Amino acid sequence: MNHDASHGVYNDARYDDPRRAGGASDTEGFDAHVAGLPFEVMAQKPITRVPEAATSTAPPAPQASDDAVPFAEPETKPLRGVPAHVGDRPPTYPPHPLGRPSVRDGDPFAPFSPVVLLDGAQIGRLTVRAASVRGDSHNWEGSCRQDAMAVTRIGPPEAELLLLAVADGVGSALYSHVGSYQFSRLAAVYLDREAESIHAALCARDEGELRVLATKAVAGAAAELRSGWARAAQHQPRAYADQDYATTLHVLLIPTDAGIRDRVLFSVGDGGLFVLREGRWEQGDPDSGEGLLDTRTEALPHAYRSVKATVLRTMPGEVLLLGTDGVTNPLTQKDPEFARRLAAAWGGPEAPSLSDFLWQAQTRAKSYDDDRTVICVWEGRG
Template sequence: MSGPAYDGGFRDAHDDRGHTAAAVDPDGLDAHIAGLPYGVMARETITRVPEAPVPPAPPAPPTPEGPQPYAEPEAEPLRGVPAHVGNRPPSYPPHPLGRPSVRDTEDALAAFSPVVLLDGAHIGRLTVRAASVRGDSHNWEGSCRQDAMTVTRIGPPEAEMLLLAVADGVGSAVYSHVGSYELSRRAAVFLDREAESIHAAVCARDENELRVLATKAVAGAAAELRAAWAQAAQHRPRPYADQDYATTLHVLLIPTDPGIRDRVLCSVGDGGLFVLREGGWEHGDPDDGAGLLDTRTEALPHAYRSVKATLVRTMPGEVLLLGTDGITNPLTQKDPEFARRLAEAWGGPEVPSLSDFLWQAQTRAKSYDDDRTVICVWEERA
């Protein structure tokens, strides 16, 4: 460290930190230092630089009086087994058991199909919750879920529609799970090709034109899939047969334009649409099936005569329920408790979360142990 040059005497000087040292008598200082033992310097002979004042520490925050007890975080209650209606729960256990093996079946889809599918969407004023659940009987047998569902959008922006589809594979058909999975998706592709014409027919409220367009789209999807399945069967010991892939299909088309109040239900087979109005479930078909085809015998890909297309007018605040017969059948049973529970769960002011919706959709009813697929739509009020 460098210091001021010595010129034979002491004078006011600055140390390397810029502090000024006080002037002292050099003769008296030398004499004093000379009288000290070697290596010892009196502390009072060193000129010290005054340190800068330390600012006072901020006051500590006030401590609450008395010890504070540790609060355990509140644990969310577990929902546990889905609720059931009636005096006794169904005989089947309420959870999945076995499942198909890759080696036990010719079709890989059965081995890899999940027990539960859960989906949802929020588009404009529309909110969707969707669940497809393997039924109690299939859980017990360890067989695959034969239901399928699709949630998507079709059409250009000026003619956009929300498409919801549910398919229920016929229980006795060996590849019905393939039929329901493929037809619910392929039908959406073919309906998208007709989306502008369908949208125009909805605006015109032309049910005859809607029936023609829906039949064209569904028939096209079925024909394409039948050709593919027939070709694949050439490499299997089992020949192709329509009844092996038999499934029902219901498609609900909802224009995303809130000014259009009509929806289109396209149906082949049992199951269908319900509307929750003023706390009660109403069948979505205004004619309640009167004078229409006997849908109990209708199935895709071939055993059907035409697609039933129905216009359904709804208002904001009403809840639409599209489902397979695993949920529509108990909705129409003589004991109203099942319908009442779902009306209370889905007719409230708040749309349920995905997990809540799944738990509610699994409400059990004795003798109703089929696969269950349900899609609900809520529309906000303006």
């Protein structure tokens, strides 16, 4: 839904606030501590001055010559300001956070969920940048970010995999922010237990076996989370229900061994993966024609048997983009300006800095006001 129409215009006077209609002192403790020290510690020997003849014989620091070129004053770059936008005018929502949940709202998780998560890594020739940003509509409402992400490594050194995960809590679910956060992490733990088998199946390009292993891991995570949520609900007025924690999940596994060119994507629900090749965002593997973007509405924890496994092969110089639908939806629209901007920002040989990546990931598009989580991977050439 386009929240611009439902909440009015930013700065309109009607919407100024969219959420309304006796012990010891430190000195005494220190004195007691000093009084208990051995005498040898208290009576330190005086410092002996080193004779000049014994000083270091290192050569003196070089002196600047008359014709030395002075250091140039550092260039002052302008502040980035608000995130850029596509289209004739920016979205109606303000581009910054407004309210946030309170501890007294009764949700122990939401008040402490940050508006922005920023992460990155350099593992061999792989460079990762990751950002999860609260959407404009949630900023306006003062509700918490429902997206989550994870960047980690799993498996032993001989079968190590870089794990990247994004999860998008279903907007109508009461605790979807909890579901997305916990699934993105616990799924990584269960996939780690299967890492050697996953590595072997990936090297064999056995999608059937990969799907079995992924389903086993996701089912294990779902069972553990369900049990914990059900126990917690016994002390709440609301009974446990799967739909309260509904979330999508996408996990990309990349071998850290540069000689292995295959990757695998495990998916439940909408969102997924793009590959930037020669300046264009592609939604599938050109070798197999298999789609990497999912438009299904299935969600965990109840859809743990619906894990989709897709193997793709990439080459150095290509950029992988794993994202929730807050970024994948505008990338697939008929107006290509959003896609062109991100391709220009992320299509170079060097990965941007963390702060630049965050600013670029926040590029705004009217009517796309959901949370946005995006993880990009660059691979340098050997």
